[in-house]
Amino acid sequence: MPTAYNLDKFDKPSVTVDIIIFSIISNELKVLLIKRNVEPFKKFWAIPGGFVKMDESLEAAAIRELQEETGVKDVYLEQLYTFGDPNRDPRTRVITVSYFALINAEKVKLMATTDASDVNWYSITKVPKLAFDHDKILRYALQRLRWKLEYTNVVYSLLSERFTLTELQRTYEIILGKTLDKRNFRKKILSLKILKDTKQYTKEVSHRPAKLYTFLSKAPQIIEFI
Amino acid sequence: MPTAYNLDKFDKPSVTVDIIIFSIISNELKVLLIKRNVEPFKKFWAIPGGFVKMDESLEAAAIRELQEETGVKDVYLEQLYTFGDPNRDPRTRVITVSYFALINAEKVKLMATTDASDVNWYSITKVPKLAFDHDKILRYALQRLRWKLEYTNVVYSLLSERFTLTELQRTYEIILGKTLDKRNFRKKILSLKILKDTKQYTKEVSHRPAKLYTFLSKAPQIIEFI
DNA sequence: TGAATAGTGTCTTTCAGACAATATGCC
DNA sequence: GGCATATTGTCTGAAAGACACTATTCA
Numbered sequence: 159m160p161t162a163y164n165l166d167k168f169d170k171p172s173v174t175v176d177i178i179i180f181s182i183i184s185n186e187l188k189v190l191l192i193k194r195n196v197e198p199f200k201k202f203w204a205i206p207g208g209f210v211k212m213d214e215s216l217e218a219a220a221i222r223e224l225q226e227e228t229g230v231k232d233v234y235l236e237q238l239y240t241f242g243d244p245n246r247d248p249r250t251r252v253i254t255v256s257y258f259a260l261i262n263a264e265k266v267k268l269m270a271t272t273d274a275s276d277v278n279w280y281s282i283t284k285v286p287k288l289a290f291d292h293d294k295i296l297r298y299a300l301q302r303l304r305w306k307l308e309y310t311n312v313v314y315s316l317l318s319e320r321f322t323l324t325e326l327q328r329t330y331e332i333i334l335g336k337t338l339d340k341r342n343f344r345k346k347i348l349s350l351k352i353l354k355d356t357k358q359y360t361k362e363v364s365h366r367p368a369k370l371y372t373f374l375s376k377a378p379q380i381i382e383f384i
Numbered sequence: 385m386p387t388a389y390n391l392d393k394f395d396k397p398s399v400t401v402d403i404i405i406f407s408i409i410s411n412e413l414k415v416l417l418i419k420r421n422v423e424p425f426k427k428f429w430a431i432p433g434g435f436v437k438m439d440e441s442l443e444a445a446a447i448r449e450l451q452e453e454t455g456v457k458d459v460y461l462e463q464l465y466t467f468g469d470p471n472r473d474p475r476t477r478v479i480t481v482s483y484f485a486l487i488n489a490e491k492v493k494l495m496a497t498t499d500a501s502d503v504n505w506y507s508i509t510k511v512p513k514l515a516f517d518h519d520k521i522l523r524y525a526l527q528r529l530r531w532k533l534e535y536t537n538v539v540y541s542l543l544s545e546r547f548t549l550t551e552l553q554r555t556y557e558i559i560l561g562k563t564l565d566k567r568n569f570r571k572k573i574l575s576l577k578i579l580k581d582t583k584q585y586t587k588e589v590s591h592r593p594a595k596l597y598t599f600l601s602k603a604p605q606i607i608e609f610i
Numbered sequence: 611t612g613a614a615t616a617g618t619g620t621c622t623t624t625c626a627g628a629c630a631a632t633a634t635g636c637c
Numbered sequence: 638g639g640c641a642t643a644t645t646g647t648c649t650g651a652a653a654g655a656c657a658c659t660a661t662t663c664a
Contacts, residue, residue, distance in 0.1 A: 169438050170396040173468075173479055212395050212477050216468035240466045240481050242399075242442035251438050253399055255466050255479075324643075341645070342627060349625095365641040366634035550616075567618070568654060575652090591614040592661035 171242070171251040175219045176207030176292070178238070178258040178299035179228065182316050186281040187332050189296065190227065191288070193276035198248050199289030203280070205296065207254065220257040227277065234260040234315035234378075236306075238299055246291045258299045260315040307333050310380050311352055314373045320356055322368035323347070350381060397468070397477040401445045402433030402518070404464070404484040404525035405454065408542050412507040413558050415522065416453065417514070419502035424474050425515030429506070431522065433480065446483040453503065460486040460541035460604075462532075464525055472517045484525045486541040533559050536606050537578055540599045546582055548594035549573065576607060 179190040191203040206227045210219040217235065225231060235257055242253040280286070282300060287293065306312045307330065316329055327343050347353065354374050359367035405416040417429040432453045436445040443461070451457055461483055468479040506512070508526060513519065532538045533556065542555055553569050573579065580600050585593035 168398075168435065171399050171436065171438065172394075173397050173399060209394065210397065210468070210479075212397065213470050215470060216466060216479070237465060239463060240442060242436070242481070244439050244441060253436075253442070253481075255468070322643085339627070339629080340643090341629080344644080345646090346626085363642080364636045366636090366643050368643055548616085565654075565656080566616090567656080570617080571619090572653085589615080590663045592616045592663090594616055 169251075171253045173210045174207050174252055174254045175210055175216060175223060176205045176254045176256045176295060177220050177224055177227075177235075178205055178256065178296060179224065179261060180258065180282075180299075180303060180316075181261040181279070182263050182329060182332055183279055185328070185332060186283075188279040188281050189285065189299075191278055191280050191285070192227070193278070194289055195276065202289035203278070203286050204289040205256075205292045210255075216255050217257075220255075220259075224259055228261065230261055230265050233262075233265075234312055236302075238295075238302060241291060241295060243291065254295075256295050256299070258302060260303075260312060262316055262318060264318055304334060310378060311373065311375075312378065314376050320358065320370040320372050322360060322370060324368060326371070352379070352381065395477075397479045399436045400433050400478055400480045401436055401442060401449060402431045402480045402482045402521060403446055403450055403453075403461075404431055404482065404522060405450065405487060406484065406508075406525075406529060406542075407487040407505070408489050408555060408558055409505055411554070411558060412509075414505040414507050415511065415525075417504055417506050417511070418453070419504070420515055421502065428515035429504070429512050430515035431482075431518045436481075442481050443483075446481075446485075450485055454487065456487055456491050459488075459491075460538055462528075464521075464528060467517060467521060469517065480521075482521050482525070484528060486529075486538060488542060488544060490544055530560060536604060537599065537601075538604065540602050546584065546596040546598050548586060548596060550594060552597070578605070578607065 181188055181190075190206060192206050194200055194202050194204050206223060208219070208223050208226075210216060214222070216237070220235060220237075221231070224233065224235070236259075238256040238258050240253060240255045244251055246252065246254075282296075285293075285296065288296065313326070313329055317325065323344055326347065327338060327340065330343070331337055352374055353371045356370045356372055358370045360370065361367065407414055407416070416432060418432050420426055420428050420430050432449060434445070434449050434452075436442060440448070442463070446461060446463075447457070450459065450461070462485075464482040464484050466479060466481045470477055472478065472480075508522075511519075511522065514522065539552070539555055543551065549570055552573065553564055553566065556569070557563055578600055579597045582596045582598055584596045586596065587593065
């Protein structure tokens, strides 16, 4: 790394963070998109993001943007990949550090109060053509999410504090896009010893109530899942 | 992402790429480091890297730096993580996109011809305190390497074109830092059907010659290994 | 024939996957 | 009792892991 130079005499790229925000809403995996109202890619939908300030870390920038778009804090956030093709933005050189976030559907409801005319949750099966290289970023994020689901416990961040095994299974099925055998799923998930039986049951359902579970730990863990 | 602004009216961070270059030399996993001859961190060892030019992609920048440091092309290269703490460089804001590279020990020999007074291969068990946050970057790279070794076929990039099963096993053992059972290793690796028997044997050894194998494909593949 | 490394097979245990009947609560 | 969902166990096949002896070449 050259250091004798004056760093400021060179042109520098702009640096942004983009955040792929996933949630499960109405039994579908959805991603939060915003509609651009200026060129380039005016009227295209895009992944939310913004410039990194000079005195904030990348993660802090991602958290700030997330907060601005959704009003939600305390979510699962993970750096995804850095995209830096010289021509990915037609205006100037922009390098973007992408993050992906998982938000619990309950907290998402809060967000409906913000002015959301040009903000929308899209089912990942119905995402329109996106601005810039955001299609590629989204595909990458989806791949990572599926991988994370199978090999770690991140799923906790999509669920409420307490949940039934059926809800947990449904979440896996929605994200993986395939059905799972109920008995095998339960056998496997319980054998991992990452759930705690709360001794409570669902109420006010017109059928047999289900046991409610919580995660023993919400620290991210690498575990062989499913 | 704001777009109505003039992008150039803001301060921008500098962007570099740093490359963790691994190889196996003398039966040890080694990493290439360079000694800094200017402040800050003068005389500290550091991971090689440099600024990203305005018209080159991140990967192109990494390949260029790799070439400059080692004279080697055609290696395994993968983006690792982007480090961007505001104070990671005491001079100014520098965001670094780290890559890790795997180089075949044979090709490495070529490099000895460059002026290498302040370039050195360090066994990963003997790395000194590094400049900036490079300790952290190296730790991260090592973790990723071990993971990749177990779940993909990247090991091909550390070996010669043809190799014996014993050499292959030795490579795994060196990187994972543990011994493996010879019969189980062979059973597993052959069952994956990623190797091809060349019908040739090692020569000029004073013991039973070993079969030489090659990889059927050198395209990166996700595979459950070991 | 001794030194050095190559090469090979069985048993046990664990885990994934296929598969269907009973239990409970509410109306 | 009927409806809706919750809960539970067995069998089979595949793969992982423990473990030791024979084969080949050269000096």
